[in-house]
Amino acid sequence: MNCQLNRNLQLLKVVPPVLGGFKPSLAAKGNPTGGMNLTPSLPALDLFNEYAKTRHCTLEKTRILHARSLQTGWLPSTLFVANSLLGWYCKSQAMLDAVKLFDTIPEPNVISWNTVISSYNDRFLFEESWRFYRRMHASGFPPNDITYGSVLSACASLSAPILGELVYSLSEKNGSFSSGYVRAGMIDLFAKNGRLEDAFKVFNEVNCGNVVCWNSMISGAVRNGQNSVALHLFQRMGREFMLPNTFTFSSVLTACGALEDIQIGRAVHGWVIKCNSKDVFVGTAIVDLYAKVGDMDEAAKEFNRMPVRNVVSWTAIISGFVKKDDSVAALKIFRQMKSTNERINNFTITSVLTACAKPDMAKEAIQIHCWIVKAGFHLDAVVGAALLNTYLKLDAFDCSEMLFSEMDEIKNPGIWAVMISSLAQSHNSGRAVEMFRKMLQEGQRPDKFSYSSILSVVNCLHLGRQIHCHALKFGSVFDLSVGSSLFTMYSKSGSLQDSYEVFEQIPFRDNVSWTSMIAGFAEHGCGKQALSLFRDMVSAGNKPDQNTLTAALGACSVLQSLHKGREIHGYVFRAGLGTESFAGGALVSMYAKCGALAFASKVFDMLPKKDQVACSSLVSGYAQNGLLEEAVVLFHEMIASNFKVDSFTISSALGAINSLDLGLQVHTLVTKVGLASELSVGSSLVTMYSKCGNIVDCSKAFDQIDEPDLISWTSLIASYASHGKGEEALQVYDHMIEKGIQPDAVTFVEIISACSHAGLVERGHSCFHSMTRDFGIEPDNRHFACMVDLLGRSGRLKEAERFIDSMPIDPDSLVWTSLLAACKLHGDVELGKVAAEKVMELAPGRSGTYISLSNIFADVGKWKEAVEIRRRMSRIGVIKEPGWSFT
Template identity: 60%
Template sequence: MNYLIKQNNLTKISLSFDKLISSLAVAENPSVVSVKPGENANAFDPLHFFNDNTKTKHYTIKRAKVIHTHLLKSDLLRSDIYYANTLLDWYCKSSSKENALKLFVTIPHPNVISWNIMISGYNNMCLFEDSWRFFCRMLFLGFEPNEFTYGSVLSACAALQATMSGLQVYAFVMKNGFFSNGYVRTGMIDLFTKNCGFEEALRVFWDVSCENVVCWNALISGMVRNGEHWVALDLFGQMGRRILVPNSFTFSSVLSACASLGELEMGKGVQGLVIKSGAKDVFLGTAIVDLYAKCGELDEAEKEFTRMPIRNVVSWTAIISGFVQKGDSLSALKFFKEMRYARVEINSYTLTSVITACAKPDMIKEATQIHSWILKTGFYLDPVVGAALINMYAKIGFIDLAEKVFRGMENVKTHGIWTVMVSSFAQNESSLKAVGLLQRMLWEGLRPDKYCISSVVSVTESLDLGRQIHCYVLKVGLICFLPVSSSLLTLYSKCGSLGESHKVFEQMSIRDNVSWASMIVGFAEHGFAYFAFELFREMILEGTRPDQITLAAILNACSAPFLKNGKEIHGYALRAGIGDETVTGGALLTMYSKCCALKLARRVFDMLPLRDQVSCASLISSYAQNGLIEEAILLFHELLMSDMAIDTFILSSVLRAISLLSRPGIGTQLHARITKMGLESDASVGSSLVVMYSKCGSIDDCCKAFEQIDKPDLISWTALITSYAQHGKGAEALKGYELMRKEGNRPDSVTFAGVLSACSHNGLVEEGYFHFNSMVKDYGIEPNNRHYACMVDLLGRSGRLTEAEKFIKSMPIEPDALVWGTLLAACKVHGDIELGRLAAEKVVELEPSDAGAYVSLSNIYADVGHWEEVLEIRSQMRGTGVKKEPGWSFM
C-alpha cells in the first residue's frame, strides 16, 4: 500500500512540473560577481579553472558564481554545452538547488548529460521526488535516456520505496536494450533488495550472465542488509568460482554477514583473502573489527583496531559496541573517553552503545555523567538517544529519572520515545502508569505500535481493561502481529478466562513456540492438564518442533496421575536431542519430584551436563517434602564438596529440610556457614532460619535470625509472627504484626493465619474477631477454612463451644474436616459429649479414613466412663478398616 501511495504522489509531482518550469523561465539571471578593476576578463580560461578546481573537490557556491560570471561575459554558456553542463554539475555538487535549476532552464539546448546531471544531483541532495520529476519531464519532452539516466532514477525509486515506478523504469530499460548494462542492473537490484523483493532481485541478477563486480556487490550487500546472510555467503562463493576479483566493498559486506552469523572461522578465511588481495581502507578495517567484536574475541578486535591507520566514527562504535555486548562496560567507557580525546565525530549510534554500557545498577554515577555530557552537547534532542536514556534509567531502577527524560522530550512526537517509556513502566511493574501513558498516546494522536500494546497488556491484571485493548487492536489491525496476540492470550489465561484465551490462540495466523507454551501453561496452571497434553499433541502434528520452553511448560502439567505422560515427553525430548539441556533437565527433575518418583529425579539430576542452582534446590526441596531429610542433607554436602556456588535458593531449601529434622545442632552449623558467606542478611535465607529455629524450639535464636535480615519482606514477618504464635507468645506476635504494617508491608492470607493462631493460643477472643473482620474489610482477603478453623480453635479454647458451633453454621463456605476436627478437639478438652459426637460424625463423613476422629470421640466417652460407647466406636473402626498409627519418638 505504501508504494501505491508514493506512486500516486509521484504522478502528482510530474504533473506539477510544467508550472515550475514556467515560473523559472521568467526568473532573473544568476547573480553576477563584479570583476575587480585591472582584471582582464578575456584572460580567464574556464577549462583550466574547471580542471584545477575539480582536483581539489571543493565545490562551493561562491566559486560557482565566479565562474558563472565569466562564462556569461564570454557568452560561452550559450555557445558551448560542455561549459553549461560543467557549471550545472558544480552547482549540484555544492547543493545549490535553486541556482542549478535557474541555470538549467536558461540552457538553450540541454542534452541527455544535462538531464542526467540534474537527476543525479537531486539524488545527491536526497531530493528523490525532484529526481523522479525531472525524469518524467525528460521523457515527456522526447529525450532518450541512457544507462546513467536509468541508474540514477532507479536509485531515486529505491529511496522512495516506489517499486511500481521502478518496474515501469525497468520496462523502458528492457525496451531500449539497456538490460545488460551493469549500472542499470545494479540500480534495479538495489531497488528490489531495499524493498524486500529478494526473488525479483535474484531474477534480475540471473537474467543475464554478469561479470560486473558492482552488480555482485549490490546483490550481496542487499542480502546482508535484509538479514539473508547465508545467501550472501553463497553468492560470495559463486563469485569466487567464477574467478571474479572481489573488492573492498565485497569483502566488507561478506565480513558483516560472518559477524551477524557468528561464523568466526569463516570470517578469518575472508580476512586471509583480504590480506592476500592487499585491499585496505577504513571500511574494511572496521568490518574486521566488527567481526571479532560480535564473535566475542575482544582481544583480537582491539589488536585490529589499533592497527588501523585511520579510524572513523563507525570503527570506534564497533569496538565500543563489542565491549558492551561482552558486558565489559568499563572498557567500553574507556574507549569512548579515548574517542573524545581523539576528537572523532560522535553520532547517536555511538551514544546508544555507551548508554547501554551504563545500564547497570552499580553504574549510576557513570550514567548521570554521560547524561550530563549529552545535555551539554545537545544530543538529548535526538529521539534515539532519548529512548536509550529512558531505557537505561528503567533498567537500573530509577524510573523517576526515566520519566524526567521523557518529560523533556514529550514534544518529540515519535513512537519510539513513547513506546520505550511504556515498556519502562511495564518493566518496573507500574501498570497504572503504563496504561495512563497509552491513553495519553491516543489523545495525542499517536498510534501505538505492536510493541507498545504488548508491553501494556503484559502488565495488565484487569480482565475488563484487557478486553477493551483487545477491541482496539482488532479495530486498528494489530491483532495479526504475534507479540500482541501472544500477550492477549497470556492475559486472558492469567485472569482465569481460558475460553477467551483459547479463542485468541485459535485465531492466530502464526504461532511460535512462545504462544504454544503460553497456552499450555494456561491449561496446566488452571488444572486442565488433559487439554494441555492435547494441545501439545496438536503442536507436534502441525509440524512445530517444541523447544526447551515448550517442553518445560508441558512437563509442568505432569503431576502424580500423569507420570506416564511425563515419561513419554521425556522420551520425546531425548529423541529430539534436548533431553539433557539445562532448562529441559530442570523441568524433568521438577516433574519427577512432583510425581514422587525421586529415584528417577535423582537419575535425571546425575545426567545433567550442567547443574545449576535451581535444579539443585529443586531436588533438595523434593527430598525434604517427601521425608527424605538425610538424602537432602547429603546432597547439600555433595554440592559443598564439588565447590559449586551455593546460592540463597539452595540454602533456603536445605534449611527447610533441617527444620523438619528438628535437630538444632545441624542448623547451627549451617547458620555459621551462612554467616561466613555473608548471606545471613538475605530475606529468603533469614526467613528460612527463623522457621528452622522455631521448629527446633528456640524462639530466642528465631528472633536473633530475624534481626539479622537487612530488609525483612512479607515472608520474613509472617515467619516471625507464626513462630511467636506457635510458642504461645500472642502479644509478641500481634506486636510484630503492627510493626510489619508500619513498615508498609501488606499482609496476606498466610499472615492472618499466623495472627489468628496467636490470638487463639493466648485466648484473645476480641482481638481475634477484630483481625478476622479486618481481613475482608481492610484488605479484601476472603477467609478460607484455615482461618475459620483458627477462630473455632480460639472460641473452643475459651470454652465458648456453643458460639463456636454457631460460628461454623454461619460460615459462607462449606466447613471441611479441619474445622470440625478443631471443634472436636475442643469438645474433648471441655468434655462436651453431644457436640463432640456431632463434630466426630461430620469429620467421619468428610474423611472416612481419618482415625483421629474415632480416637478423639472414644477418648471423650472414656473420660466420662461410657465404656460401651468406647467399645462400639472401636468396633466401627474395625468394621471400616480404619487403624490408628502407633506413636513414635526420636528419643
C-alpha cells in the first residue's frame, strides 16, 4: 500500500514544498462529526501534507489525487481529505469542482464552509460568496469569526451595508462581535460606503487591542478624505501603546501626503527606519509623501533605497516629477522602469502622458503614443482619454480628431467628456456644442463631466434649457457638479430666477455651489439677495472660505453698504483670514467701492504680503473716488516693485490719468506687456486719449482691440461725440450695427448727444425712435434730456417744451437743466425762468441753476432781476463754488 502511494506521489511530480499543510487538529474544529473519520492513515497523511506544501496547486494534479482518494476509500468518510481537496480545487480556481466536492461531503465542518466562502472572495465573486453564506445560514450551521469576517468583506465589496449590518447583528447574537476580525470587517464595510460615523461607533463599542481594527479605522478615514482624523487616530493609537504595523504606516503616510504634512510624515518615516521595515507598500507611501510635498530630491533618495519596487512605486516617483513640472526627469524614470521589465499599468502611462502635454514635448508625446500602440494600451479607455487630452493640450487638434475618430471600440462617455472639455477650455464653444450634439446622435449618454463642460460655454438660454431638460431626463441634474454648472449657466444668461430654482433643487451643496450662487446675485446687482443667501449658508452650518467671503464682500460693494461690509470684515477677522492676501484684496475693494478710502488704505497697509489684487483694488478705489494723484502714485509703486500688472490694474490707472504725457507712458507699458488688445485696456485707452483731447490716438487705440465689445464701441462713440464730431460718431455707430453688436441704453445716450453737438436734429429723432422700435429699449430721463438738448441747441425751444410735456415719465432736474441751458444760449427769458423754477423745485441746493438764470437776465439787460436772483441765493444759503484752473 505504502509503495503504491509513493509511486503515485512521484507521478504527481510535485514541486519543492513552500506552503504549510492542513493540520488534523484544525480540521477537527467545527461541527461534531459523530462517527466520521477525521484523518486517513499516517502514510496518506504524509502524502497529503506533501502536496499541501507545493507552491502551485493545479487542477490536473488535484483531480488525480481526488481520484486516488476515491479509489482508496478515503472519500467521503475522511473530512481531512475532503477539506484538503476542497482547498486545492479553490487554489486551482476550479470553483465548480470545489462546490461539487462540497456537496458530496456528508457533514462539512466550519473549515469546509469558510474555504468556499473565502475562495469566492479571493476571486471577486462576492455575490456567490453571499449566496453560499445564505446556504450555510439556512442549514443551521453556526459560523465562526472567520466566516463573519469573510462575509462582511463580501458585503463591503458589494456596497451592501444593510446586508452587512444583518450579518454583524448575527455575530453579536452569537458572541463574535468582540472579535477583532469581525469588527474590522464591519468598520471596513461602513468606511467603504462613506459611513465613517457608523464605523467609529463600531470601533468604539469595545476597547480594541487588535491592530487590525485600528488599521481598518485609519485606512477608512483616509479613504473618506478625513486625513486629519486618520492622523488623530494614529496619535491615539500611540497613547494606548498599540504598536503599528506596516499597514498602519502606509495608511498614515498616505494621510500625511494628502495633507502635505511633512512634519508628521518625517516622524513616521523615522519610526519606519527604527522598525527596519522593508515593506514595498510602506516604501511607496514614503516616496509618494515626499513627492506630494515637492521634495523630489528626498523622494528620489527613498526610491533608490527601496530593495523591491512595484508599479505603484514607479508611478509615484514619475507622478512626483510631473507635479514638479520636471518632464525630463519623469521620462527618464519611465525609461528606467521599462528597462527593468516592471509591469506598467494605465496609471503609469497617464502620468507620462501628462509630462508630455507641453508645447516643447510634442516629439516625446508621439514616441510615447507609438509605444502605447505597440504595447497594446491603445485599447484602454483611460489611456485613450489621456492621450487625447495630451494632443489637445499640444494644440494638435488635427491629431486629436484623428485619434478620436479611431476610438470606436473604447469611445465611452469619458472619452467624449475629454474632447468636449478640451474644446470648452480652448474657448471653442461652437465646436464643443457640435461635439456634444454628435455624442447624443450616436446614442451616447453624457456623464457629469460632459454636462458640466458644455454648460460652461453655453451662452444661449434656449440651448441651456434644452441641455437642462436632457440632464433632468436622465437624473444627472441632481449631481452637484451638473447642478452647479446649470445654475451658473442661468446666472450668466441673466435668468437669476431659474438659477436660484436649480440651486434650491441641489440635494447637497458645497462651498463652491454656495459661493457661485452668492457671486451670481452680486454680479447682477442683487446685493440684498446675495447677503441673504450668505446668512443662509452660515445658518446651515457651512463655513465660508475666502472665495465665499469675497463674493459676500462684492455684494456689499454693489449695495455700497459700509455697515454690512464691516460686519463681514469682523467675520473675516474672527476666521483668521484678514491677513490673507485674497481676502485682504476683497476687503480693500469693498471699502474703496463704498467710498471709505481711509479704511481701504488701512487694510492695505496691514497686509503682510501685498499682491496685485489688493494693489489694483486700491488703485481703482482712488481713481473712482477722484483721488487721481494717489491712484497714479500707487500704480507707479506697483511698477517699481515689479508687480505683474493685469488689465484691471491698468484700466484703473488709465481712468485716473488726465495727462497725455503720462498716458503715453502707460500706453507704452501696455504695449510692452501685450495687453493693448485686451477689451478693458483698449476701452480705457480710448477714454484716456479722449479726455486728453487726442482723438486721432483715440481711434488708433480702438483699432488695436482684437474683438471690441459694446463697451469699446460706446467709448469710441462717446469720444467723437464729446469732441463735436457727430458725423464720425454716427459712422462708428453704423459700423457697430453692421458688425452685429446690439446697442444698449448707454450707447443711445452717446449717439443722441453726438447728434446734439453736431446739430443733426432729424438723425437724432430717428435714433431716439429706433431705441424702442428696433431694439426694445425704453428711454429714461437721460435720453429725454439729450433730446431736449438736441432740440434746444438747434433753437427749437417751443418744440423742446412740448416734448417735455409729452414725456411718459415725470421729467427730472436733468431734463429741465438741459432746457435751461438752451434758453440761456438763445436768450429766452420766460421759458428759462420756467425751467429754472422747475430745477430749483427738484434740486433746491444746486447753485448752477441760480447762476444760469441770473446770467440769462443779465444777458438781456435785466440787471434788477439778476441781482434779485443773487440775493435769493444768499437768503436760502446756496453758495457758488469758486472756479479754479491748472494755470
